[in-house]
Amino acid sequence: xxxxxxxxxxxxTLLAALVLILLATTVSPSRDGTVAYGVTQLALxxxxxxxxxxxxxxxxxxxxxxxxxxxxxxxxxxxxxALIGLSLALLYGRASLIRQKLWQPETFLLFLCSTLGVVVxxxxxxxxxxxxxxxxxxxxLYAMVALRKDxxxxxxxxxxxxxxxxxxxxxxxxxxSLIYGATGSLGLAAVGSLAMSGASHGLxxxxxxxLVSGLAFKLSAVPFHMWAxxxxxxxxxxxxxxxxxxxKLAAVVLLLRLMSGPLSPxxxxxxxxxxxxxxxxxxxxxxxxxxxxxxxxxLAYSTIGHMGYLxxxxxxxxxxxxxxxxxxxxxYVLSNLVAFGVLLSMNETSDESGATLSxxxxxEDFRGLYKRSPIRAALMTxxxxxxxxxxxxxxxxxxxxxxxxxxxxxxxxxxxxxILTSVIAAYYYLRVIRLMFFSSPDExxxxxxxxxxxxxxxxxxxxxxxLLVLGLFPSALxxxxxxALAWARVL
Amino acid sequence: MNGEMNNMPPVxxxxxxxxxxxxxxxxxxxxxxxGRWSRWxxxxxxxxxFIIAIFVLCRFQTGxxxxxxxxxxxxxxxxxxxxxxxxxxxxxLFIGMNALITLLVIAAQKSDSKSGYLSALLITSGLTYGAxxxxxxxxxxxxxEAMLIPMYxxxxxxGGAQRRYATTKFFLYTLFGSLFMxxxxxxxxxxxxxxxxxxxxxxxLSIYMQLILFGAFFIAFAVKTPMWPLHxxxxxxxxxxxxxxxxxxxxxxxxxxxxxxxxxxIVPDAAHQLAPLMIALxxxxxxxxxxxxxxxxxxxxxxxxxxxxxxxxxxxxFFLFNATAMxxxxxxxxxxxxxxxxxxFVAESLKTRFGDCKLTDCGGIVKAMPWLATLLVFFAMANIxxxxxxxFVGEFLVIxxxxxxxxxxxxxxxxLAATVLIIGAAYTLWMVRRVVFGPITHPSVVALSxxxxxxxxxLSVLAAVMLGFGLWPQALLGMADASVTQLLAHVxxxxx
Numbered sequence: 001x002x003x004x005x006x007x008x009x010x011x012x013t014l015l016a017a018l019v020l021i022l023l024a025t026t027v028s029p030s031r032d033g034t035v036a037y038g039v040t041q042l043a044l045x046x047x048x049x050x051x052x053x054x055x056x057x058x059x060x061x062x063x064x065x066x067x068x069x070x071x072x073x074x075x076x077x078x079x080x081x082a083l084i085g086l087s088l089a090l091l092y093g094r095a096s097l098i099r100q101k102l103w104q105p106e107t108f109l110l111f112l113c114s115t116l117g118v119v120v121x122x123x124x125x126x127x128x129x130x131x132x133x134x135x136x137x138x139x140x141l142y143a144m145v146a147l148r149k150d151x152x153x154x155x156x157x158x159x160x161x162x163x164x165x166x167x168x169x170x171x172x173x174x175x176x177s178l179i180y181g182a183t184g185s186l187g188l189a190a191v192g193s194l195a196m197s198g199a200s201h202g203l204x205x206x207x208x209x210x211l212v213s214g215l216a217f218k219l220s221a222v223p224f225h226m227w228a229x230x231x232x233x234x235x236x237x238x239x240x241x242x243x244x245x246x247x248k249l250a251a252v253v254l255l256l257r258l259m260s261g262p263l264s265p266x267x268x269x270x271x272x273x274x275x276x277x278x279x280x281x282x283x284x285x286x287x288x289x290x291x292x293x294x295x296x297x298x299l300a301y302s303t304i305g306h307m308g309y310l311x312x313x314x315x316x317x318x319x320x321x322x323x324x325x326x327x328x329x330x331x332y333v334l335s336n337l338v339a340f341g342v343l344l345s346m347n348e349t350s351d352e353s354g355a356t357l358s359x360x361x362x363x364e365d366f367r368g369l370y371k372r373s374p375i376r377a378a379l380m381t382x383x384x385x386x387x388x389x390x391x392x393x394x395x396x397x398x399x400x401x402x403x404x405x406x407x408x409x410x411x412x413x414x415x416x417x418x419i420l421t422s423v424i425a426a427y428y429y430l431r432v433i434r435l436m437f438f439s440s441p442d443e444x445x446x447x448x449x450x451x452x453x454x455x456x457x458x459x460x461x462x463x464x465x466x467l468l469v470l471g472l473f474p475s476a477l478x479x480x481x482x483x484a485l486a487w488a489r490v491l
Numbered sequence: 492m493n494g495e496m497n498n499m500p501p502v503x504x505x506x507x508x509x510x511x512x513x514x515x516x517x518x519x520x521x522x523x524x525x526g527r528w529s530r531w532x533x534x535x536x537x538x539x540x541f542i543i544a545i546f547v548l549c550r551f552q553t554g555x556x557x558x559x560x561x562x563x564x565x566x567x568x569x570x571x572x573x574x575x576x577x578x579x580x581x582x583x584l585f586i587g588m589n590a591l592i593t594l595l596v597i598a599a600q601k602s603d604s605k606s607g608y609l610s611a612l613l614i615t616s617g618l619t620y621g622a623x624x625x626x627x628x629x630x631x632x633x634x635x636e637a638m639l640i641p642m643y644x645x646x647x648x649x650g651g652a653q654r655r656y657a658t659t660k661f662f663l664y665t666l667f668g669s670l671f672m673x674x675x676x677x678x679x680x681x682x683x684x685x686x687x688x689x690x691x692x693x694x695x696l697s698i699y700m701q702l703i704l705f706g707a708f709f710i711a712f713a714v715k716t717p718m719w720p721l722h723x724x725x726x727x728x729x730x731x732x733x734x735x736x737x738x739x740x741x742x743x744x745x746x747x748x749x750x751x752x753x754x755x756x757i758v759p760d761a762a763h764q765l766a767p768l769m770i771a772l773x774x775x776x777x778x779x780x781x782x783x784x785x786x787x788x789x790x791x792x793x794x795x796x797x798x799x800x801x802x803x804x805x806x807x808x809f810f811l812f813n814a815t816a817m818x819x820x821x822x823x824x825x826x827x828x829x830x831x832x833x834x835x836f837v838a839e840s841l842k843t844r845f846g847d848c849k850l851t852d853c854g855g856i857v858k859a860m861p862w863l864a865t866l867l868v869f870f871a872m873a874n875i876x877x878x879x880x881x882x883f884v885g886e887f888l889v890i891x892x893x894x895x896x897x898x899x900x901x902x903x904x905x906x907l908a909a910t911v912l913i914i915g916a917a918y919t920l921w922m923v924r925r926v927v928f929g930p931i932t933h934p935s936v937v938a939l940s941x942x943x944x945x946x947x948x949x950l951s952v953l954a955a956v957m958l959g960f961g962l963w964p965q966a967l968l969g970m971a972d973a974s975v976t977q978l979l980a981h982v983x984x985x986x987x
Contacts, residue, residue, distance in 0.1 A: 370648070385640060390666070391633040397567075400629075400673075404570065407674065408681040415677070419670045426666050430643075430659060438647040438655050475567050482569055 010047040017043030036105035068126035074488035092341040093238030110140040121250040127186040145235040157234025168217035175210030192262035218251035222280035232300035241340035274315035281308030286424040313402035324401035331398035339383035368441030379464040388429035397474040514613035521606030533609040537597040544590030556977035575626040580974030596735035611645035645736040657731035664724040668714030675707035701761035708754040715746025719776040729795035734839035742828035759982040769810040776803030781914030808889040816892020823885030830874040833953040855931035875915030881960035
């Protein structure tokens with residue numbers, strides 16, 4: 001079979017947009033990001049369109065290109081989700097980026113580059129592209145966190161993220177090398193067949209241990225979560241939104257792919273490690289969030305908790321569990337987009353020197369929001385209830401699927417922990433609603449809202465309403481996920 | 492799609508979704524015409540729902556214990572969850588009661604400026620219809636839980652001074668309880684591959700498993716009922732809630748209904764085994780909450796504790812496993828719902844005049860407000876089971892059911908249950924003496940105006956309904972009869 005670039009068209013589109021922006025910045029002296037933003041959005045949607053045009057035939061006939069790249073229904077679903085996720089994040093964050101003077105071509109360059117990495121990871125079926133994709137995803141993130149170079153908190157977060165991230169990458173690479181040592185192969189399919197035929201389990205297990213540590217870092221699962229609250233708090237809010245959604249998709253796919261495919265003979269060890277991570281994440285995510293006074297930090301702990309639930313679904317190790325985990329991450333991403341979307345529409349003011357006065361993301365800024373902006377308050381309420389998992393919102397069905405999968409495969413105590421922590425977590429989600437609705441606005445903080453674009457407003461409202469509508473008809477998304485996984489054969 | 496043969500229009504669906512959609516519209520129209528339109532719309536929706544509910548009550552075939560007005564559509568095929576609706580003799584009464592209560596709380600709202608509140612009440616009402624008519628456990632759960640959201644917002648936005656504390660407590664208690672129910676539902680699904688509550692009734696379960704499931708269901712419904720010792724949210728929420736929300740919360744009896752719909756039929760053997768414990772808890776609640784009510788100085792709080800004490804009698808009736816007591820319990824659920832609604836309305840009327848309803852502050856109101864005083868005495872008496880009101884029949888049947896077997900133990904249970912009458916009479920008469928009669932303790936009492944036409948009409952309707960059912964309880968009992976008999980026959984069979 002002759003080598004064809006057609007299956008790679010989506011990635012190539014992103015790459016082309018990257019190069020275009022890069023060239024434009026060297027040629028044109030303009031520091032304005034409008035053109036770059038337009039190019040980015042266009043590239044994302046063209047890539048989505050190309051994904052569906054060129055890869056629709058792989059939906060029922062999965063294909064592994066040259067033994068390194070996987071093309072099937074689940075990669076199609078997750079890659080689309082990643083691209084659309086970035087598109088929405090940038091749309092919601094546009095006004096905020098302009099306010100923070102980050103409306104520059106470089107910003108979009110970094111976003112695109114990281115997303116390209118995500119797309120590569122999702123499609124990787126070989127350890128080399130997989131690791132390259134991970135680094136491509138992670139390196140721009142370090143810079144993105146520190147984008148506000150005159151804000152000490154942003155820079156500190158960037159540095160912290162970089163050190164820990166480099167360590168995690170090292171873990172990952174070391175794990176991969178151990179697996180290579182045990183099996184003599186880097187292709188996931190080959191590793192799978194060798195692992196199955198009883199290669200040295202000791203070495204594989206050690207490799208697995210390091211791999212899981214690296215993955216846990218990417219997922220911000222406890223005890224590899226330390227970076228998350230500081231990074232969310234310090235990074236520009238758009239970047240925090242991005243980190244909490246798009247790279248998570250890649251990490252989840254990677255986790256499920258390794259777990260269901262090449263390293264499935266080690267399922268028992270997976271389960272032990274993931275159960276440890278899941279329980280700690282659920283507990284820390286629920287308990288530590290209560291003490292937060294900043295919404296971004298609170299959402300960081302919320303993410304940690306959600307990763308715990310997701311791991312609970314994954315560790316079941318059956319098709320049901322994997323389906324539940326993928327469904328969970330999608331519900332989580334949709335809900336988080338709304339929460340951060342509202343956060344991005346709040347005011348962030350700076351003093352003369354440009355240092356941020358931490359406005360717009362303190363919980364106190366939400367006091368009495370209902371009276372000042374009922375739509376924002378309503379959207380935030382939908383997001384919080386969905387994240388808390390209260391029916392009939394979408395987030396409930398995510399938890400439903402995960403706990404159903406866990407319970408039906410005998411993980412009773414883990415399910416009980418999940419139930420108890422979700423009650424604790426409900427407390428802090430409710431606190432946001434309580435502040436918005438049950439208190440009067442704080443005059444001192446009640447500044448005007450920045451104007452956000454009409455398109456962003458409409459899409460944000462639709463996104464919020466989708467949480468409710470998809471909650472009333474959860475089958476739409478659930479069946480899509482389940483069907484995608486059923487057709488995928490290899491995840 | 493496996494629709495059932497059914498020529499009826501989807502009445503229950505209309506009943507559920509009409510108030511919910513109206514509630515959303517009410518919210519959307521809140522700025523049009525200074526909220527007059529939205530209030531008008533809310534009233535219209537409540538009336539239409541009421542008329543549909545009356546239609547359902549009229550068309551309901553009383554002789555049968557079968558599900559009627561059934562609807563069935565696949566909802567979430569992956570988990571074989573169905574949008575299955577239907578009502579039997581156990582639920583039809585509460586459909587009617589919910590309709591009446593909704594109509595009254597919406598009509599009681601005089602101000603045009605509280606569209607959000609009306610909207611929350613309407614949405615809660617629609618969800619309540621849903622919970623009473625769901626036949627699929629997940630559907631029931633979704634309605635049961637979703638009710639928390641509008642209630643939470645209604646209490647939190649429009650409630651009293653301690654509302655933040657009260658709402659959070661209310662939400663977390665209920666969520667905590669119902670999540671255990673969710674675990675139980677998952678377990679039942681894993682052994683039966685269905686979420687149909689009717690199918691679960693015939694599912695064989697070991698006694699060990701039944702006891703665990705009993706625990707899970709018990710926590711959920713005991714919180715919602717509320718039952719000692721999981722009641723702590725209730726007095727706070729009832730007192731801090733705006734009257735309409737408090738009425739909806741206290742009168743709809745969705746928690747006690749859960750015992751009838753899920754707990755008893757699905758885990759009957761565990762229910763039999765744990766019956767002595769449940770009876771003890773119920774009796775304790777009756778006496779304990781009665782005594783606590785005696786100590787209250789706040790009128791609304793007194794009524795709240797009185798309601799909770801009567802719920803003890805209701806759960807007692809469930810776990811005696813005889814037809815008399817069970818029917819009495821069902822009747823008591825209805826009559827206590829009506830009584831507590833009326834009492835909360837009266838307390839609200841007093842509060843709007845005094846600004847507070849401390850027993851010690853308002854004395855001698857009979858002189859200034861004869862209408863209010865008369866109705867207050869009537870409702871307070873009806874609440875504790877004045878013969879001639881529906882409360883009497885309910886209490887009487889439960890107590891009769893308790894002593895029915897004439898063993899020493901049964902007699903003791905009956906005797907303790909009967910203390911509800913004595914303690915109830917004590918706190919009611921004491922309250923009446925202090926509030927209605929007695930010297931005028933507050934100078935402003937003399938100047939107070941009596942009930943307006945709207946309040947008078949509203950409370951008279953409730954009084955008439957309570958008297959009507961008191962004199963002709965068969966109207967209610969007849970509807971519940973076949974289903975109660977069927978439930979008891981089912982519960983009597985071991986399903987190990």
